[in-house]
Amino acid sequence: MTNRIRDIRKAKGLTLADLAAACHPPTTAQTIGRLETGMRQLSLTWMNRIAAALEVEPASLMRAETSAAAQIVAELAAAGAQALTSPREALMPSELHTADGPAPMVLAVSESVGEYRPGDLIWLRPLDPEDAASAINRDCLLPRPGGRFAFGRLIDRRGSLVGLLPPGAGQKQVVVDNPAWIAVAFMLVRAL
Structure with a gap:
C-alpha cells in the first residue's frame, strides 16, 4: 500500500505547513513531509488526524500498489507544458469532498x-x-x-x-x- 497524502494535499492546494496547522492538535511541516515520504510510519492515529485535516475519508489516504492510477506528468503554463520532477497521482473529483459532509x-x-x-x-x-x-x-x-x-x-x-x-x-x-x-x-x- 502506498499513501496518497501528498497527492491529496496538492490537489487541495495546501502546503506542508497548511496541512500541519490544520491537524488537531497541530504538528510540524517536517512531520507531515516524513509521513508523506514514508520516512515515518503512518499509523492509524496519524491517518485519522491527517484525513480530518484534509476533509477526506481515512481510507482514501491509501492505495493498493497493484491498482494503476492516472498520473499528472506535466503542468501547462504560459511558456508551455513543463515536466514535473516526479509524476503525482491525479485524484477523482469524488475524492475531494468532505468526509463527513454531503456527497457532491x-x-x-x-x-x-x-x-x-x-x-x-x-x-x-x-x-x-x-x-x-x-x-x-x-x-x-x-x-x-x-x-x-x-x-x-x-x-x-x-x-x-x-x-x-x-x-x-x-x-x-x-x-x-x-x-x-x-x-x-x-x-x-x-x-x-
Whole structure:
C-alpha cells in the first residue's frame, strides 16, 4: 500500500505547513513531509488526524500498489507544458469532498449554454443556505418548488431570497425563495 497524502494535499492546494496547522492538535511541516515520504510510519492515529485535516475519508489516504492510477506528468503554463520532477497521482473529483459532509452533486450539460458545452459535467458541493455569502459570484444549483431546479451565477442574497443570473445570453434573473440547499460549482469535467 502506498499513501496518497501528498497527492491529496496538492490537489487541495495546501502546503506542508497548511496541512500541519490544520491537524488537531497541530504538528510540524517536517512531520507531515516524513509521513508523506514514508520516512515515518503512518499509523492509524496519524491517518485519522491527517484525513480530518484534509476533509477526506481515512481510507482514501491509501492505495493498493497493484491498482494503476492516472498520473499528472506535466503542468501547462504560459511558456508551455513543463515536466514535473516526479509524476503525482491525479485524484477523482469524488475524492475531494468532505468526509463527513454531503456527497457532491453533478449537473450534466445536454446543450450549449453560456460557457458550458454538451457533455460537460459540473461538480457541485452542497452548502447550507446560511453560507450563501461564500458562493457569491459563483455558479450554483438551487432546488425550486415542484421538483425543479435553478442554475446560474449567485448574485444576490437578501433574507430568504436568493438571486441567480442564468448562464444563457439574455436570460432574466431567477429568484428562489428559501431554498433548502445551495450547491456551488467546484469543478468542471469536460471530455475533449
